[in-house]
Amino acid sequence: xxxxxxxxxxxxxxxxxxxxxxxxxxxxxxxxxxxxxxxxxxxxxxxxxxxxxxxxxxxxxxxxxxxxxxxxxxxxxxxxxxxxxxxxxxxxxxxxxxxxxxxxxxxxxxxxxxxxxxxxxxxxxxxxxxxxxxxxxxxxxxxxxxxxxxxxxxxxxxxxxxxxxxxxxxxxxxxxxxxxxxxxxxxxxxxxxxxxxxxxxxxxxxxxxxxxxxxxxxxxxxxxxxxxxxxxxxxxxxxxxxxxxxxxxxxxxxxxxxxxxxxxxxxxxxxxxxxxxxxxxxxxxxxxxxxxxxxxxxxxxxxxxxxxxxxxx
Amino acid sequence: xxxxxxxxxxxxxxxxxxxxxxxxxxxxxxxxxxxxxxxxxxxxxxxxxxxxxxxxxxxxxxxxxxxxxxxxxxxxxxxxxxxxxxxxxxxxxxxxxxxxxxxxxxxxxxxxxxxxxxxxxxxxxxxxxxxxxxxxxxxxxxxxxxxxxxxxxxxxxxxxxxxxxxxxxxxxxxxxxxxxxxxxxxxxxxxxxxxxxxxxxxxxxxxxxxxxxxxxxxxxxxxxxxxxxxxxxxxxxxxxxxxxxxxxxxxxxxxxxxxxxxxxxxxxxxxxxxxxxxxxxxxxxxxxxxxxxxxxxxxxxxxxxxxxxxxxxxxx
Numbered sequence: 001x002x003x004x005x006x007x008x009x010x011x012x013x014x015x016x017x018x019x020x021x022x023x024x025x026x027x028x029x030x031x032x033x034x035x036x037x038x039x040x041x042x043x044x045x046x047x048x049x050x051x052x053x054x055x056x057x058x059x060x061x062x063x064x065x066x067x068x069x070x071x072x073x074x075x076x077x078x079x080x081x082x083x084x085x086x087x088x089x090x091x092x093x094x095x096x097x098x099x100x101x102x103x104x105x106x107x108x109x110x111x112x113x114x115x116x117x118x119x120x121x122x123x124x125x126x127x128x129x130x131x132x133x134x135x136x137x138x139x140x141x142x143x144x145x146x147x148x149x150x151x152x153x154x155x156x157x158x159x160x161x162x163x164x165x166x167x168x169x170x171x172x173x174x175x176x177x178x179x180x181x182x183x184x185x186x187x188x189x190x191x192x193x194x195x196x197x198x199x200x201x202x203x204x205x206x207x208x209x210x211x212x213x214x215x216x217x218x219x220x221x222x223x224x225x226x227x228x229x230x231x232x233x234x235x236x237x238x239x240x241x242x243x244x245x246x247x248x249x250x251x252x253x254x255x256x257x258x259x260x261x262x263x264x265x266x267x268x269x270x271x272x273x274x275x276x277x278x279x280x281x282x283x284x285x286x287x288x289x290x291x292x293x294x295x296x297x298x299x300x301x302x303x304x305x306x307x308x309x310x311x312x313x
Numbered sequence: 314x315x316x317x318x319x320x321x322x323x324x325x326x327x328x329x330x331x332x333x334x335x336x337x338x339x340x341x342x343x344x345x346x347x348x349x350x351x352x353x354x355x356x357x358x359x360x361x362x363x364x365x366x367x368x369x370x371x372x373x374x375x376x377x378x379x380x381x382x383x384x385x386x387x388x389x390x391x392x393x394x395x396x397x398x399x400x401x402x403x404x405x406x407x408x409x410x411x412x413x414x415x416x417x418x419x420x421x422x423x424x425x426x427x428x429x430x431x432x433x434x435x436x437x438x439x440x441x442x443x444x445x446x447x448x449x450x451x452x453x454x455x456x457x458x459x460x461x462x463x464x465x466x467x468x469x470x471x472x473x474x475x476x477x478x479x480x481x482x483x484x485x486x487x488x489x490x491x492x493x494x495x496x497x498x499x500x501x502x503x504x505x506x507x508x509x510x511x512x513x514x515x516x517x518x519x520x521x522x523x524x525x526x527x528x529x530x531x532x533x534x535x536x537x538x539x540x541x542x543x544x545x546x547x548x549x550x551x552x553x554x555x556x557x558x559x560x561x562x563x564x565x566x567x568x569x570x571x572x573x574x575x576x577x578x579x580x581x582x583x584x585x586x587x588x589x590x591x592x593x594x595x596x597x598x599x600x601x602x603x604x605x606x607x608x609x610x611x612x613x614x615x616x617x618x619x620x621x622x623x624x625x626x627x628x629x
Contacts, residue, residue: 002315003315003318003319003322003366004366004369004370006315006319007319007322007323007326007366007367007370008370008371008429009429009432010319010323011323011326011370011372012429012432012433012436013432013436015436015437016432016435016436019435019436019437019438020435031431031432031435032428032429032432033425033428033429033432041316044316045316045319045320045323046323048320048324048346049320049323049324049327050324050327051327051328051331052324052327052328052331052344052345052346053344080327080330080331081327081330083397083398083436083437084397084398084432084433084434084436084437085370085371085372085396085397085398085433086371086395086396086397086398086399087371087398087430087433088370088371088426089371089468089469090423090426090465090468091426091427091429091430091433092430093467093468094418094423094426094427094430095411095414095426095427095430095431097417097418097423097453097491098414098415098417098418098423098427098453099410099411099414101414101417101451101452101453101491102410102413102414102417102446102449102451103410104451105449105450105451106410106446106449110406110410110446112406113404113406113407113409113410114407114410116404116407117403117407117408117410117411120401120402120403120407121401124398124399124400124401125398125399130487130488130531130537131488131489131490131491132488132490132491132492132541133453133490133491133492134490134491134492134493134544134545135451135493136493147448147449150448151448159563160563161562161563161564165561165562165564165599165600165603167560167561167562167563174448175448176448176449176450177448177449177450178449178450178451178452179450179451179452179453180452180454180494181454181493181494182491182492182493182494182495183493183494203563203564205563205564205566205567206563223450250495250514277601278599278600278601279599280623281598281599281600281601281619281620281623282595282596282598282599283595284594284595284598284619284620284622284623285619285622296623296626299601299623300623300624300626302601302602303598303601303620303621303623303624304624305601305602306598306601306602306604306605306620307617307620307621307624308602309577309602309605310605310613310616310617310620312577
């Protein structure tokens with residue numbers, strides 16, 4: 001803990017404690033992101049601070065007995081520090097980015113509040129709201145329906161296309177909207193499967209509230225988008241790509257990337273055969289080689305079936 | 314040691330904040346606790362360091378003279394209106410969004426910055442209710458090795474130099490954006506003498522500072538929105554007519570319009586816009602036999618060629 005960090009915190013702590021009389025030690029520590037012990041060390045510093053002159057009546061007063069007895073903080077005689085300091089540029093920009101991330105997950109209804117909060121911050125602090133955040137979060141309308149359904153404890157139904165392009169029509173109890181690595185997801189309880197399911201928001205269409213009451217839910221499990229790579233049925237696959245497809249390594253979950261003989265070799269773990277089939281079809285002649293070779297069989301069959309349709313028409 | 318230093322700097326800040334006039338160093342030495350017992354040289358050193366530390370924290374310590382006839386007699390003060398966070402009147406919905414914003418950053422440094430920003434808002438009487446948006450969990454990660462160095466240079470407006478695809482670039486950071494989980498830097502490239510966009514994942518981790526904080530100005534004439542827009546797919550300029558198998562390809566269907574073309578049973582015709590032939594070929598092929606291109610002929614041929622390449626297989 002440097003004294004710079006401490007002074008910066010103290011300049012906010014003094015107005016905070018005057019605005020929150022009898023503030024709880026633990027709550028205050030959490031608000032400032034420090035331990036209770038650090039907060040007490042902060043208060044010990046403040047005990048020696050005050051107006052110039054150093055006479056007893058000039059110093060900030062803190063009731064240490066109330067802290068010992070009840071865990072409550074009473075601070076007084078510091079009217080001159082009634083307001084916190086302005087945001088630093090780092091605080092302002094970090095907050096702007098965070099608010100923009102919130103804006104990407106709320107629907108149109110809450111979106112207006114985020115936009116106006118940003119505008120007020122910009123006006124009051126002079127922080128330029130330049131940084132942008134873009135999340136693949138689907139349609140605002142979908143998020144609005146989901147938020148409304150969660151607030152009303154209702155189930156929803158929608159058309160869904162999974163990563164392997166397989167369609168389904170889930171009827172689920174929505175619990176949480178979240179973002180991981182720039183992609184928005186819905187976590188929902190599926191009565192039919194008696195399990196938690198995760199859906200990408202940008203693959204949801206035709207959503208509607210069913211009017212049925214939502215299942216009684218506990219907390220959804222901690223979301224981990226890497227789970228499928230570690231599932232026991234995941235198959236190690238090697239793709240050898242033309243150099244022009246190098247960028248693909250940044251868009252699919254690869255385990256390693258190597259380059260030799262003018263080609264890009266990607267190692268990945270594949271849990272969903274339909275996803276791999278779509279990827280092979282997408283790559284076309286950009287895919288030089290795939291190992292094991294038989295994992296391409298279903299893509300070859302799908303391509304042949306599609307070609308038959310062209311010949312027929 | 315830290316405790317005494319923090320006390321001294323706090324007392325200095327309060328003293329400068331309470332003074333309407335510029336306070337001379339000699340006067341500061343007399344009235345601020347912690348300076349009395351120092352030798353002349355030690356006082357000079359300590360005071361200069363403390364003053365710089367306050368400025369680094371963002372405290373606006375002003376230098377000036379009270380006397381127009383003796384402008385060399387320099388003093389210091391902190392103007393309250395420059396120091397204090399102005400009053401901001403947030404609605405309950407805005408406050409809830411701010412509270413949620415405090416939980417967004419996954420990287421510890423920026424999470425700490427939003428925590429202290431929120432603590433300041435709470436100190437100013439803005440108290441977010443965390444339960445209001447409890448069902449939302451937005452996050453921002455910053456896993457690029459160069460992120461911290463580039464972000465702090467951006468925040469402090471420090472010109473930097475870094476390796477990018479095997480070349481050394483000298484850049485004045487203007488703005489940053491996170492798009493679908495990847496960070497980008499927009500800045501003035503000194504070598505190429507024009508604005509450039511950099512993907513942080515491709516910036517070498519060893520970023521060096523090549524100037525002082527605030528030593529350049531962010532362009533006011535460059536259209537940042539237009540620069541960011543280049544990261545998004547180009548607007549659709551061409552239209553394809555496709556047959557989609559009923560109940561399939563919802564992702565294409567979402568941005569398509571029904572089309573009167575006659576198609577086999579079990580299919581429906583749609584018109585869908587696209588900007589790059591290569592992108593739409595890949596997208597159509599990914600659906601295999603569920604999507605058939607009817608028009609234009611060039612797209613139809615390209616799809617047939619790609620499907621043929623897959624069907625015949627490059628590996629067998």
